[in-house]
Amino acid sequence: MGRAPCCEKMGLKKGPWTPEEDQILTNYIRKYGHANWRALPKLAGLLRCGKSCRLRWINYLRPDIKRGNFTPEEEETIINLHQILGNRWSAIAAKLPGRTDNEIKNVWHTHLKKRLKQKPNTIISQIKNEPSSLTSKSSETPTSSLPLSPQASSSEITNNMEDIFPEIDQSFWSDFSEISNELEQDYSYYGLDSSVSGLDEFWYELFIRAGNGQDQLQQLWS
DNA sequence: AACATGGTCAACCGCTAGTTA
DNA sequence: ATAACTAGCGGTTGACCATGT
Structure with missing residues (x-):
């Protein structure tokens, strides 16, 4: 598979963007959108590569940036x-x-x-002492109203994580689902307690085990 | 005042996954 | 099936600024 050439052609500008360039890019995207980043700079009249334009728009010019x-x-x-x-x-x-x-x-x-x-130790102790606080704060959803029963299995947890973190993209959840299924199939290998009964305990177990066997966990997530 | 050091952040680089022909 | 290509991601760099000496 060939690597996409980017900014290799001489004459393309690099470095900080000027207000004029920002204006040109913003105007063009507002008018025509950004269906093709590679073609965009040429069409908009910018001496930048598509990659640079995309980054500038996403990280700085997008109207919803806080x-x-x-x-x-x-x-x-x-x-x-x-x-x-x-x-x-x-x-x-x-x-x-x-x-x-x-x-x-x-x-x-x-x-x-x-x-x-x-x-x-702040985070881990927070999880240990008050396991529900993390989930409810980060998701802005009270643990009691999560779509899970206290006896939820890890697969149920996995299936409902999309409801808990709705904005996280689909590809992540498919990865996560695959990993969780593997975990469930071989709890004993990864040292997880198969009697873990709910979301908070599931994550707590996972964090604690990560502390003891981080390599294994990193392999799982990579 | 001049220089050194460290922190911040915008932008770039290199890689991978997904798509298309 | 595979080569070519694009979009997107995470890591890294380097310019700029603030602070300390």
Whole structure:
């Protein structure tokens, strides 16, 4: 499979965007949309590659972008989701309307990672002491009203996670479903307790086991 | 005032998955 | 089936700015 050539042709501009370029790109997309990023710069009259245009639009020019500092609630959501999803920035961004994966990634590396390093046990102890708090805060849905019974099996949990995190894209859930099925088939191999009875305990078990066998878990998520 | 250092964030790079011919 | 291509993702870089010495 050949690698797509990008920005290799001489004459294409790189580096920071000027207000004029922003204006041209915004006007073009408002008028014609962005069905084909590769063709767009030529059609719009920009000396940029399609990739650069796409990034500029998604991370900066899109009208629904929320500017300004992250709220404590947003930061908490990022921390919680990162515990579950790892570095799946686009999946985390899907849970935070108006925030981009790039922005979340930057915030994580510049602020949140350090904060967690200072207090490494905060999240796990929060889960352990008050397991329902994480789920209800991050999903804005009270645990009691989740579409799960306290006796839900892991497959039921898996099937209902799309309702709990509706904005996360479909591909993630198909991956997750596959992994969860494998887990259910061989609980003992991964060291999970098959008597785990509900969502909170399921995640708690998973986090605790991740602490002891992170390699196995990383393999599962990769 | 001048320089060093560290933090922030926009943008780029390289890879993969999905689509099309 | 497979080669060519595009879109999207996560990691990394580098310019800029603030702060410390």
